[in-house]
Amino acid sequence: MLETIKSTAKYIQEKVSFSPKAGIILGTGLGGLVDEIDIKHVLPYETIPDFPVSTVEGHSGRLIFGLLNGIEIVAMQGRFHFYEGYSMSKVVFPVRVMKYLGIERLFVSNASGGVNPDFEIGDLMILTDHINQTGQNPLIGANLDELGVRFPDMSEPYHKQMVVMAKEIAKENDIKVVEGVYVGLTGPTLETPAEYLYVRKIGGDTVGMSTVPEVIAARHMQIPCFAMSIITDLGVPGKIVEVTHEDVQQVAEEVQPKMTFIIKELIKQTCG
Numbered sequence: 001m002l003e004t005i006k007s008t009a010k011y012i013q014e015k016v017s018f019s020p021k022a023g024i025i026l027g028t029g030l031g032g033l034v035d036e037i038d039i040k041h042v043l044p045y046e047t048i049p050d051f052p053v054s055t056v057e058g059h060s061g062r063l064i065f066g067l068l069n070g071i072e073i074v075a076m077q078g079r080f081h082f083y084e085g086y087s088m089s090k091v092v093f094p095v096r097v098m099k100y101l102g103i104e105r106l107f108v109s110n111a112s113g114g115v116n117p118d119f120e121i122g123d124l125m126i127l128t129d130h131i132n133q134t135g136q137n138p139l140i141g142a143n144l145d146e147l148g149v150r151f152p153d154m155s156e157p158y159h160k161q162m163v164v165m166a167k168e169i170a171k172e173n174d175i176k177v178v179e180g181v182y183v184g185l186t187g188p189t190l191e192t193p194a195e196y197l198y199v200r201k202i203g204g205d206t207v208g209m210s211t212v213p214e215v216i217a218a219r220h221m222q223i224p225c226f227a228m229s230i231i232t233d234l235g236v237p238g239k240i241v242e243v244t245h246e247d248v249q250q251v252a253e254e255v256q257p258k259m260t261f262i263i264k265e266l267i268k269q270t271c272g
Contacts, residue, residue, distance in 0.1 A: 002144050005096045020072045020098070023073070026109065028248065031253075033263065052094075054078035061077065082209075082213065088137065092217035105225070106226070107263055111230050113196065116180060116236075124262070125178045130184060131184070133185050157215050166228075187209035226266065
């Protein structure tokens with residue numbers, strides 16, 4: 001696996017001759033960030049050796065290299081999920097490749113269902129922690145010692161200083177943000193009312209189907225992480241309604257300019 005990671009990174013480096021400081025996973029809510037990037041190179045996933053291919057509507061499937069506020073970045077336009085049939089090691093493969101491309105920080109976005117009764121649809125949540133309820137872990141198997149230790153510390157999955165900085169950016173620009181714990185499940189089904197209740201009882205504020213594997217892999221490699229979630233539906237008793245993927249996308253599109261602004265400013269302050 002390690003040789004495959006290095007081989008893929010080498011292929012990309014030969015194509016783009018670019019050394020990004022920040023890696024960005026353009027999940028739900030950050031699609032508009034592409035318009036802010038001074039794009040230098042684009043590699044469709046299907047052209048990259050051993051790279052997975054995104055199968056989810058709304059996930060384009062391109063690796064984008066460019067400048068954001070003059071800072072060199074690499075952005076995944078489309079991520080991978082366990083429910084697509086990929087192994088966890090394949091889901092996090094791009095994050096590991098980005099490490100060998102040179103990234104120093106990872107920024108992630110997602111959509112999630114809010115189980116905190118104080119949350120509203122359209123809220124932006126800064127992740128302060130997560131609970132892995134997928135029953136899987138991308139680090140299971142022989143440890144790749146060159147990437148990190150066998151038993152990595154997870155006491156700070158999301159970089160505390162970046163969380164503070166993001167809250168300040170939001171406050172200074174009158175953007176409402178909340179913070180909380182994200183619970184990762186496998187999907188692809190949305191949660192039942194009983195599952196929403198369970199997520200809340202174990203300490204979750206939101207629930208979704210991504211982010212946790214990528215952050216585990218990044219922290220294994222000592223990469224500081226920051227993540228934001230758009231609350232696209234509610235799993236609160238009395239507020240649970242039927243939700244479609246299209247509903248999720250619509251809410252995300254309405255709120256994404258605010259998330260884009262916060263992420264853009266945070267990258268400027270932390271990677272500049």
